[in-house]
Amino acid sequence: MKTMLFSPGPVLVEEEVRQSLLHYDICHRSPEFEELFVAIQGKILKLFNADDSYYSVIVSGSGTSANETCLSSVFAEGDEALLINNGVFGDRLLEILTKYNVPTTNYQPGWANLPNMDEVEEILKNNPKITYVCMVFHETSTGMINPVNAVGKLAKKYGKRFFVDCVSAAAGQHIDVVDNNIDLCTSVGGKCLGCYPGSAYICGKEELMASTPAAQGKNVYLNLGKHYEIAKSSHQTPNTPNVNLFWPLNAALDWTLEKETLAGRVERYQKCAKILRDGMKEMGLTFLLEEKDMSNTVTSVFLPEGSKPVEQFVDELAAAGYTVYPGKGKYLAMNMFQVANMGAICPEDCYKFLEVLKAHI
Ligand SMILES: Cc1ncc(COP(=O)(O)O)c(C=O)c1O
Numbered sequence: 001m002k003t004m005l006f007s008p009g010p011v012l013v014e015e016e017v018r019q020s021l022l023h024y025d026i027c028h029r030s031p032e033f034e035e036l037f038v039a040i041q042g043k044i045l046k047l048f049n050a051d052d053s054y055y056s057v058i059v060s061g062s063g064t065s066a067n068e069t070c071l072s073s074v075f076a077e078g079d080e081a082l083l084i085n086n087g088v089f090g091d092r093l094l095e096i097l098t099k100y101n102v103p104t105t106n107y108q109p110g111w112a113n114l115p116n117m118d119e120v121e122e123i124l125k126n127n128p129k130i131t132y133v134c135m136v137f138h139e140t141s142t143g144m145i146n147p148v149n150a151v152g153k154l155a156k157k158y159g160k161r162f163f164v165d166c167v168s169a170a171a172g173q174h175i176d177v178v179d180n181n182i183d184l185c186t187s188v189g190g191k192c193l194g195c196y197p198g199s200a201y202i203c204g205k206e207e208l209m210a211s212t213p214a215a216q217g218k219n220v221y222l223n224l225g226k227h228y229e230i231a232k233s234s235h236q237t238p239n240t241p242n243v244n245l246f247w248p249l250n251a252a253l254d255w256t257l258e259k260e261t262l263a264g265r266v267e268r269y270q271k272c273a274k275i276l277r278d279g280m281k282e283m284g285l286t287f288l289l290e291e292k293d294m295s296n297t298v299t300s301v302f303l304p305e306g307s308k309p310v311e312q313f314v315d316e317l318a319a320a321g322y323t324v325y326p327g328k329g330k331y332l333a334m335n336m337f338q339v340a341n342m343g344a345i346c347p348e349d350c351y352k353f354l355e356v357l358k359a360h361i
Contacts (some may be wrong), residue, residue, distance in 0.1 A: 060197065071097055299340075
């Protein structure tokens with residue numbers, strides 16, 4: 001049964017993106033693939049408002065694969081990381097850093113709390129071995145937008161590199177890697193860009209990628225230096241990529257950058273989020289975050305006091321044709337759920353969703 005995905009990925013895709021899957025088969029070691037690869041690389045840079053000092057590589061995998069490609073590759077022996085961690089996906093970055101034995105200062109302001117910049121600065125001032133500040137742009141588990149610009153300024157002030165997980169932010173928030181001093185960031189097709197899961201990509205300073213030797217990477221497949229080397233020398237990927245997903249990735253990028261425009265897409269997301277939030281407030285529902293801290297695409301909402309368990313509510317909505325997510329971790333016990341407006345969702349869909357929601361809370 002077709003369900004309306006009001007969940008933060010996978011998302012509903014535009015018909016043009018779906019049709020592009022039917023492209024004839026090609027080989028990934030062919031000029032036709034190389035041409036497509038280069039075209040996509042250029043469009044990825046535009047998503048991040050990158051200038052020509054940046055370069056992009058494409059990794060077949062989920063968001064975690066792009067994060068792991070970066071974090072398993074960029075640390076030399078003796079380097080350390082500062083992780084600003086305020087949610088599930090901050091924890092996921094910690095898991096990766098820990099797995100690859102990167103000594104990490106795990107700064108935790110608490111879930112759904114913004115970092116205190118004085119505390120961040122204190123850590124950077126006192127830890128010369130830290131080479132990277134790492135954080136999540138849009139902490140999807142709460143829907144919070146982190147203060148990327150302020151952290152980027154501090155990273156620059158202390159001569160640190162800045163890695164940002166933009167998995168749920170690219171094409172949903174305004175991102176400017178130059179202005180935000182971001183050295184390396186990641187995202188995927190299957191969230192705000194409105195494509196399918198399975199395509200991840202990395203945008204970073206080219207001098208950084210060029211000076212990250214493949215031998216330094218601790219992973220065979222998820223190896224930034226290797227991806228850069230092969231992309232640069234042959235416009236290909238080191239291993240067999242998900243060739244068939246390159247067409248929809250290209251179509252989703254064209255849709256976003258040309259048809260809708262990046263600014264237009266962000267504006268549509270803001271409009272949809274406002275419709276949803278205003279409607280839910282009218283129903284007396286309360287939110288986890290203040291609206292000023294929320295992203296354009298995810299709203300974390302509590303069911304009213306004494307209502308049914310959130311798992312039952314989520315099942316009922318699914319039966320009515322709408323997918324929303326139950327809250328993660330401690331928020332599940334607090335009867336929280338998450339509504340996302342990512343992908344091919346328009347204001348009319350949001351009004352319809354509110355009607356269904358009203359009948360089930
Ligand atoms: C901010 C963020 N980072 C990382 C991930 C992990 O992505 P994936 O599940 O595609 O590996 C997600 C997934 O939702 C996310 O929202």
